[in-house]
Amino acid sequence: MFSKACEYGIKAIIFIAIKSNEGIRVSPKEIAKEIDSPEAFTAKILQALAKNNVVNSIKGAYGGFEIAKSQLPLIKLADIVDAIDGDSIYKGWGLGLKACDENHPCPVHDKFKSIREGLREMLEHTTLEELAFNIKSGASFLKV
Amino acid sequence: MFSKACEYGIKAIIFIAIKSNEGIRVSPKEIAKEIDSPEAFTAKILQALAKNNVVNSIKGAYGGFEIAKSQLPLIKLADIVDAIDGDSIYKGWGLGLKACDENHPCPVHDKFKSIREGLREMLEHTTLEELAFNIKSGASFLKV
DNA sequence: TTTATTTCGGATAATTTTGTCTTTTTTGGT
DNA sequence: ACCAAAAAAGACAAAATTATCCGAAATAAA
Numbered sequence: 616m617f618s619k620a621c622e623y624g625i626k627a628i629i630f631i632a633i634k635s636n637e638g639i640r641v642s643p644k645e646i647a648k649e650i651d652s653p654e655a656f657t658a659k660i661l662q663a664l665a666k667n668n669v670v671n672s673i674k675g676a677y678g679g680f681e682i683a684k685s686q687l688p689l690i691k692l693a694d695i696v697d698a699i700d701g702d703s704i705y706k707g708w709g710l711g712l713k714a715c716d717e718n719h720p721c722p723v724h725d726k727f728k729s730i731r732e733g734l735r736e737m738l739e740h741t742t743l744e745e746l747a748f749n750i751k752s753g754a755s756f757l758k759v
Numbered sequence: 760m761f762s763k764a765c766e767y768g769i770k771a772i773i774f775i776a777i778k779s780n781e782g783i784r785v786s787p788k789e790i791a792k793e794i795d796s797p798e799a800f801t802a803k804i805l806q807a808l809a810k811n812n813v814v815n816s817i818k819g820a821y822g823g824f825e826i827a828k829s830q831l832p833l834i835k836l837a838d839i840v841d842a843i844d845g846d847s848i849y850k851g852w853g854l855g856l857k858a859c860d861e862n863h864p865c866p867v868h869d870k871f872k873s874i875r876e877g878l879r880e881m882l883e884h885t886t887l888e889e890l891a892f893n894i895k896s897g898a899s900f901l902k903v
Numbered sequence: 904t905t906t907a908t909t910t911c912g913g914a915t916a917a918t919t920t921t922g923t924c925t926t927t928t929t930t931g932g933t
Numbered sequence: 934a935c936c937a938a939a940a941a942a943g944a945c946a947a948a949a950t951t952a953t954c955c956g957a958a959a960t961a962a963a
Contacts, residue, residue: 616760616851619921626854629866642939656922662941675930676938692867707760710770714903722773722890722899723836730877737870746866755866759858763951786909800952806911819960820908904963911958918951928941933934 621699624660625746626650626757628695631670631680632687632747640679651758660699667698682743692746693738705735765843768804769890770794770901772839775814775824776831776891784823795902804843811842826887836890837882849879 617625627646634641643661647654661680665672669690670680682690696704708731710721717724749755761769771790778785787805791798805824809816813834814824826834840848852875854865861868893899 617854619855622854625866653922655924658940659922659942665940672940673930674928674938674940676936677931678929678939680940692870710761711763711766712900712903719903720899722769722893722901723885724899726836726881726885730874730881733874733877737874741867741870749866755864755868756856757866759856759863797952799954802910803912803952809910816910817960818908818910818958820906821961822909822959824910906961906963908961909959911956913956914954916951916953919949921946921948923944923946925944926942929939931936931938933936 617696617704618700620656620660620663621696623650623652623657624664624699625692625695626652627657627661628664628670628682628690628743629746629750630757632682632690632743633751635682635684636687636747640673640677640681642679646680649757664695664698667694669694669698687747688742688744690743691739692741692743693735695743696738704738705731761840761848762844764800764804764807765840767794767796767801768808768843769836769839770796771801771805772808772814772826772834772887773890773894774901776826776834776887777895779826779828780831780891784817784821784825786823790824793901808839808842811838813838813842831891832886832888834887835883836885836887837879839887840882848882849875 627650630646630649631641643654643658646652646661647657650657661670661672664670665680670682672678672680708727709715709724712719712721715721715724750757771794774790774793775785787798787802790805791801794801805814805816808814809824814826816822816824852871853859853868856863856865859865859868890899894901
């Protein structure tokens with residue numbers, strides 16, 4: 616469903632969100648340890664997320680990754696997925712016809728319609744805050 | 760979403776279904792042409808589908824692939840996906856935690872719940888006949 | 904029985920995704 | 934100005950997926 620890169624990205628951002636809320640910057644090393652991911656690869660993904668302004672990266676000594684508190688309530692799951700996988704998450708449904716739409720649908724186009732729209736809806740309405748809160752409260756988990 | 764192999768597999772089976780309904784066996788060559796897929800790769804996928812009894816393969820001269828008419832109404836989209844991608848389609852949701860379930864959910868587990876179940880429902884209730892009929896009637900398309 | 908045709912099976916290659924390593928650049932503290 | 938810490942950037946490596954090729958086995962027809 617999600618690429619590995621996207622899985623790591625989502626988990627990383629959730630962890631950064633939790634720490635940022637406490638005013639703490641984190642390094643790829645800490646992140647990778649916390650979310651159980653390969654460190655260097657995670658760093659690469661963080662670069663992409665930083666380029667797409669999902670996360671703020673501070674270079675140099677005492678640097679690290681953080682998200683401005685003012686941004687925390689605004690970031691949606693869709694923003695993270697978008698920064699890493701682009702719009703392939705919406706395109707990747709159906710049977711790979713170059714031109715698959717209402718007028719020229721692939722065999723499963725209509726079948727997937729509600730699922731695809733449900734996914735979009737969900738990604739665009741799920742906030743990072745909500746995901747982070749559930750981790751903090753112990754309602755969900757970042758690893759194992 | 761689906762692997763390429765699965766995309767080709769679904770399209771191939773739909774085409775075979777249409778032809779089988781007319782009492783005609785088809786070769787990987789014809790199939791690949793019709794669904795616009797790499798021939799040798801398509802043949803490999805057909806092998807897998809034949810092994811899983813989704814399609815019947817007849818070797819030798821005048822051989823080819825076909826589906827028994829009695830089977831046509833019984834085959835579900837889920838059978839095809841299962842034969843090629845296994846259950847990865849259901850597992851591949853969420854963030855890749857080894858143990859992700861109700862008791863130990865990943866951050867998006869609940870978010871994806873209804874989508875995941877909608878998908879399963881759809882795959883298990885969509886029949887090959889229905890998909891094939893829509894192609895024949897021009898309501899959907901196998902290529903471009 | 905021979906031949907032509909057709910799938911099967913295994914080896915191999917290309918591409919994409921995932922992952923690692925090393926060097927460069929940036930930056931705060933001394 | 935210098936040093937140490939940290940992210941950026943790019944080259945490289947491994948693994949998975951996608952794709953091709955070829956000889957072997959099966960089978961119907963002549």
